[in-house]
Amino acid sequence: MYGVHRNNVGRAMSPRPEAAIHATDLRMSYGTTRVLEGIDLDVRPGEVFAMLGPNGAGKTTTISILTTLLRPTHGSATIAGFDVAREPRRVREVISLTGQFAAVDSKLTGRENLLLMARLHHLPRRSVRGRADELLERFDLVAAADRLVGTYSGGMRRRLDLAISLVARPQVLFLDEPTTGLDPRSRQTVWDLVREVADDGTTTFLTTQYLEEADRLADRIAVIDEGRVVAEGTASQLKSGLGEAFVELVLADATQTRIPTDGSIEHVGEVLANIRRQGLDVQRWQVREPTLDEVFLALTGHRAAPTTDVIAGARR
Amino acid sequence: MSATNLALRDTSTMIGRSVRRSTREIDTLLLSILLPVMVMALFVYVFGGAITPEGGYVDYVVPGVILLCAGYGAAQTAVAVAGDMAEGIVDRFRTLPILPSSVLVGHVVASLARNTVSTVCVVGVAYAVGFRPTAGSLEWLAAAGVVLLFVLGFSWLSVCVGLVAGSAESASGFTFFVLFLPYVSSAFVPTETMPRALHAFAEHQPVTPVIETLRGLLMGTPNDAAWLAVAWCAGLAVVGAVGAAVLFGRRGRAR
Ligand SMILES: Nc1ncnc2c1ncn2[C@@H]1O[C@H](COP(=O)(O)OP(=O)(O)O)[C@@H](O)[C@H]1O
Ligand SMILES: [Mg+2]
Numbered sequence: 001m002y003g004v005h006r007n008n009v010g011r012a013m014s015p016r017p018e019a020a021i022h023a024t025d026l027r028m029s030y031g032t033t034r035v036l037e038g039i040d041l042d043v044r045p046g047e048v049f050a051m052l053g054p055n056g057a058g059k060t061t062t063i064s065i066l067t068t069l070l071r072p073t074h075g076s077a078t079i080a081g082f083d084v085a086r087e088p089r090r091v092r093e094v095i096s097l098t099g100q101f102a103a104v105d106s107k108l109t110g111r112e113n114l115l116l117m118a119r120l121h122h123l124p125r126r127s128v129r130g131r132a133d134e135l136l137e138r139f140d141l142v143a144a145a146d147r148l149v150g151t152y153s154g155g156m157r158r159r160l161d162l163a164i165s166l167v168a169r170p171q172v173l174f175l176d177e178p179t180t181g182l183d184p185r186s187r188q189t190v191w192d193l194v195r196e197v198a199d200d201g202t203t204t205f206l207t208t209q210y211l212e213e214a215d216r217l218a219d220r221i222a223v224i225d226e227g228r229v230v231a232e233g234t235a236s237q238l239k240s241g242l243g244e245a246f247v248e249l250v251l252a253d254a255t256q257t258r259i260p261t262d263g264s265i266e267h268v269g270e271v272l273a274n275i276r277r278q279g280l281d282v283q284r285w286q287v288r289e290p291t292l293d294e295v296f297l298a299l300t301g302h303r304a305a306p307t308t309d310v311i312a313g314a315r316r
Numbered sequence: 317m318s319a320t321n322l323a324l325r326d327t328s329t330m331i332g333r334s335v336r337r338s339t340r341e342i343d344t345l346l347l348s349i350l351l352p353v354m355v356m357a358l359f360v361y362v363f364g365g366a367i368t369p370e371g372g373y374v375d376y377v378v379p380g381v382i383l384l385c386a387g388y389g390a391a392q393t394a395v396a397v398a399g400d401m402a403e404g405i406v407d408r409f410r411t412l413p414i415l416p417s418s419v420l421v422g423h424v425v426a427s428l429a430r431n432t433v434s435t436v437c438v439v440g441v442a443y444a445v446g447f448r449p450t451a452g453s454l455e456w457l458a459a460a461g462v463v464l465l466f467v468l469g470f471s472w473l474s475v476c477v478g479l480v481a482g483s484a485e486s487a488s489g490f491t492f493f494v495l496f497l498p499y500v501s502s503a504f505v506p507t508e509t510m511p512r513a514l515h516a517f518a519e520h521q522p523v524t525p526v527i528e529t530l531r532g533l534l535m536g537t538p539n540d541a542a543w544l545a546v547a548w549c550a551g552l553a554v555v556g557a558v559g560a561a562v563l564f565g566r567r568g569r570a571r
Pocket of ligand 2: 059060061100176177
């Protein structure tokens with residue numbers, strides 16, 4: 001993932017690549033409401049970094065600060081070495097933001113949206129049309145190119161939104177909940193596209209409420225809850241914090257039991273032999289690793305998904 | 317390219333965007349033409365006979381109708397701006413390396429273009445129903461300048477309204493307020509005929525001096541309010557533009 005960057009001539013010469021995103025002790029308060037309580041971030045060039053957290057955790061606030069939309073109450077951040085507070089214009093030259101809600105002009109056609117953004121990014125006049133065509137092709141929007149965006153489906157809007165973000169080949173791409181509200185098929189398409197963009201070497205910072213999404217897309221994950229990073233690492237590192245694996249038993253009376261194991265045949269065999277000796281009435285059993293959902297639950301004390309049953313039932 | 321050149325390029329890109337959007341909203345444009353035409357028909361044919369039985373009321377009322385049209389048209393800017401703010405596209409504009417206020421300038425210039433079209437239409441219809449101004453070409457030019465300045469002032473004011481409105485629906489309430497302003501001015505009846513409170517309001521609101529100036533230019537009626545009219549419009553434009561820049565520049569949006 002390192003050093004595949006197209007837009008970074010200067011970086012190739014420096015001995016140690018500087019962070020694509022660096023944030024120190026970001027805090028944000030609205031009046032007495034503390035929304036961010038000291039966020040530190042370090043994202044390497046070319047990395048895909050996911051900020052995973054439930055609704056209201058402070059993801060959009062963090063992205064707004066990093067993209068120069070919001071001034072933090074405390075702390076500082078740099079993007080590709082530029083300070084977001086002191087050099088917002090330089091930052092804006094290297095970033096692109098796909099916000100939580102599709103930021104497209106619904107009174108223009110898809111093509112017009114792309115042309116508009118290409119012009120505002122000061123692309124050479126000659127290449128504006130070509131770039132738009134290229135992106136329409138890549139994001140499978142050719143057939144809908146000359147229709148008003150107001151008539152697009154949610155998935156199409158998202159794809160256009162992403163395409164618009166890529167018009168100027170940003171160094172750092174910010175995606176705020178890129179698949180929230182999409183049907184499973186559109187979600188898969190967006191995942192594939194994000195993957196592609198990342199494989200081109202674009203540093204990508206995305207937020208999500210979905211553990212699966214973070215797992216699939218990100219090289220590294222920061223779990224954020226109530227304005228704090230509660231854990232950080234690769235998906236497997238986060239999982240290993242809960243123990244490698246366990247034997248999970250469901251007994252006849254529907255109670256569940258978990259017995260930690262290193263996953264080796266010897267140890268699992270021993271565990272199963274023990275169960276036989278105790279004469280437990282086992283309905284089902286399996287050996288498995290913890291899911292990211294369980295990781296999240298263990299880290300934050302509550303579930304990640306914003307569904308009502310979870311909110312009602314999971315705070316302990 | 318120099319910074320000024322870039323700023324000009326960004327602004328003209330944004331003007332192009334807003335004008336294009338206006339052409340997609342033909343219904344809004346039609347309404348802002350049809351509405352004053354209907355008001356004109358109402359006053360000329362329905363009330364006109366009662367107001368001045370000997371006729372000639374059309375010459376009195378047309379300047380007011382022109383401003384009714386221009387005011388309503390300018391106020392549509394509030395709806396356009398509020399819609400933009402609600403759509404989230406503005407956040408994208410704010411993360412671009414462009415002059416932030418260029419999107420607002422785009423809206424205002426598009427408003428000037430829209431209102432030029434609708435004003436020309438309204439004047440055409442006025443001619444058809446018997447409007448016979450005495451203005452020479454110089455007066456016509458000055459009258460056009462006054463209308464454009466009025467549109468400029470009200471458009472910038474509308475931008476501010478659009479920025480604080482929160483949604484296109486609440487911004488459209490403002491267009492009705494502006495639509496009613498001419499009724500409490502010298503547009504349709506002389507202000508002396510109004511009850512005292514209304515009279516005071518009518519005498520001191522911007523529409524009255526602008527209408528008197530327009531009437532003076534088009535019909536040659538005596539008018540001493542020209543500077544007041546210019547001051548009102550220019551003042552609204554400056555205060556509106558500065559206010560809009562401040563409102564737009566405010567970071568940390570409400571959600
Ligand atoms: N302008 C604001 N004024 C007050 N509170 C806000 C404002 N914006 C966001 N918040 C609060 O900050 C918290 C974090 O919001 P946000 O960053 O949008 O969370 P997320 O994107 O993770 O869902 C929420 O509790 C939200 O209500
Ligand atoms: Mg959010």
